[in-house]
Amino acid sequence: MPVTETSRPAGRRPVGPADASAPSAGTPMPPRAKLILLLLCAAQFIIALDFSILNVALPVLGGDLGMGQADLQWAVTAFALPSGGFLLLSGRIADLFGRRRLFLIGLALFTAASVLAALAWSPAAFLAGRALQGLGAAIIVPTGMSLLTTTFTEGPQRERALGISGTVLSLGFTIGMVLGGVLTDALGWRSTMGLLSVAGVAVLAVAPLVLPESRHPERPRLDLPGAVTVTGGLLALIYALSTAAQQGFGRPDVLVTLGAGGVLLAAFVRVESRAAQPLVSLPMLRRRNVAWGNLAGLTTFAMMSTVVFLLTLYLQEVLGLSAFRTGLLFGAQGVVSALAGLVAPKVIGRFGARRTLLAGLLVQAGCTASLLGLGAGTAGWPALIGVSCASVGHLWAIVAYGVTATSGVPDAEQGLATGLVTSSQQVGITLGIPLLSAVASAHTAALRAAGGGSAEALLGGIKLGLGLDAALVAVVALLVAAGLRTARAPRRG
Known part of the structure; x- marks a missing residue:
């Protein structure tokens, strides 16, 4: 997203948190900076939850609101359209009118929309709430990342903050699957939207007390x-x-x-x-580490979110597991993801960001490919083991690509670089599931038309989606390896 600092005159610093509390490389993170990071990660976590918390609740939701099977995809699409479509525009508006101000507006909109979705009395009301949630997310994500990068200067502190932020985003998507299953079984699908409402209110109550204002010092013109x-x-x-x-x-x-x-x-x-x-600065994309790093980031987010989605279908529709049991399985994956995220900065310090990025992508691809051995009569544990191993590579890739794509970039252009990092995350999550689920659905329909059983046809579509997923990640890993050969990110030790 467009956080443009390139025109800052020499000697001037951007207005915002960096003026008061930006920690320098090699120094402990000040308490105020920790509080800002905690709040911004909490907002990111809520948005990530919303991407996935309804996945396991869709069948129940459809029956309650009278939405047919063909209409249920709009529960996801209504959120995805504005959340992906307005991302870059929201970032530029934040530069013009203040990142903190727009962050609070987006958070308030998201919270109110969650209340509307929870209380929805008809499909139209529910989809309106989902669309407004997506618009709020499109505002929160770029402004939150801009506030983060103006709080932490380039170097180990920013790398750590970016790593934590990316890890939280990935964990939120996974934990959303867990909470969606548990809440739907215990309290009904409306409780999933209610949880988002309560969490939004909590962050909104604290944010004005913690976040200083931040905007581009020269108020750039809107493109x-x-x-x-x-x-x-x-x-x-x-x-x-x-x-x-x-x-x-x-x-x-x-x-x-x-x-x-x-x-x-x-x-x-x-x-x-x-x-x-x-x-978007096209000259910035000519930097090899920026271009290839962001391609890796977009791919790892797009393909891992698709793995989780396809496995949800497998566990519920093929194996017949309940939403609750499906949620518990993904909860175990979430624990593994959290541990992998904690270890990732140490792996980067030991082997460098480039090697860690490539290893992460290859592990993600290999473990996703292992899921092709799943069958209609197997238990859920092989799926859990495979997706958990893929999550380790995914988390390593997340942290490493954030470091790679922002390393070696001049201070005046860091806003542009980190903006591209965030855009890669959001576009990846938004586009991955629709792309490969379309392929899987088409193959499932073809197998059914050829006389295959319902479960077998669905499993065939899921396996095709997983196979393409693994292949795409592997191909991108090879391309990134070649592209970064002369643009290695500095090793942190």
Whole structure:
């Protein structure tokens, strides 16, 4: 997201938390900085929960609100469209009017929308709440990351903060699966939205007391053509992939919006190459560590979120596990993820960010491939072991790509670099599930049409999705290895 610090005059520092409490490299993190990091991670965690907490509750939700199977995908799409589409625009608006101010607005909107979704009396009311949640998330994520990077200076402190933030985001997605299952079985699906409401109120009560204001010192101009093209392009692309996941790629609206998304994103690249103050700095993407690091980040988030989604279908629809038992299995994975996130900075210190990144991607790919051995008659433990091992590689890749993509970048351009890191996370989570679930759904439908049983056809689609997932991660790992050969991130020891 566009946190543009490139035009700061020599000797001037950005207005914000960095003025008061930015810890320098090699010094302990001050208590106030720890408090800011804790609050921003709490907000990130809530948003990550919302990406997944409804996954295991969708069948129950559909029955309660009278939504058919074909309509349930909109519970996910209604959130994904604004959360991915308005990400870059929200970041630029925050630069203009203040990151703290917009962060609080986004958090208030998200909390109110969660209340609406929890109390929804009809499908339309529920989907409206989900869409507003997505818009709030699109505001919270870029402003929160901007506040984080203006609190911590480049070096070990920022690397640690970015690593913690990325780990929390991944853990939130996984723990959302756990809480979704437990709450749905115990209290009903509405309690999942109620939990988000309560958590939002708690963070909103503390945030004004903790966060100082932060904005770009020279109030950059809004790149309106860039904002329009990228927002429209992302909205069209997300809609097309989400709809194709349930209805296939043959529908006219899918083909039209997919083409429109491609045209708009191509126009965005052309606009950014000529803009005086672009939303995304194309010269920044010419830095090898920035470009390849962000490709790795986008891939690891997109593909790991897809693994969790496909395994949820496998555990519930193929093995017939309840939402509660499915949640418990993913809870065990969450513990492994937490441990991997704690170990990752030490691995980077020992082997360097580049090697850790490549190892993480390859472990994630290999363990995802091991899930291809799952069958309709097996227990849930093999799935748990496979996804937990994949999570270790995923968490290593998360922390390492954040370090890689921001290392060696001048201080004046750190805002742009960290903005791209956050965009990679959010776009990856938003696009991964629709893309591969569309492929899995199409294959499942083909197997059923050929006379296959329902469970066997679903398992075949899931395995195809997992196979493509593992292959994509492995290919990206090889590309990143070649691309970073001459752009190694510095080793921290």
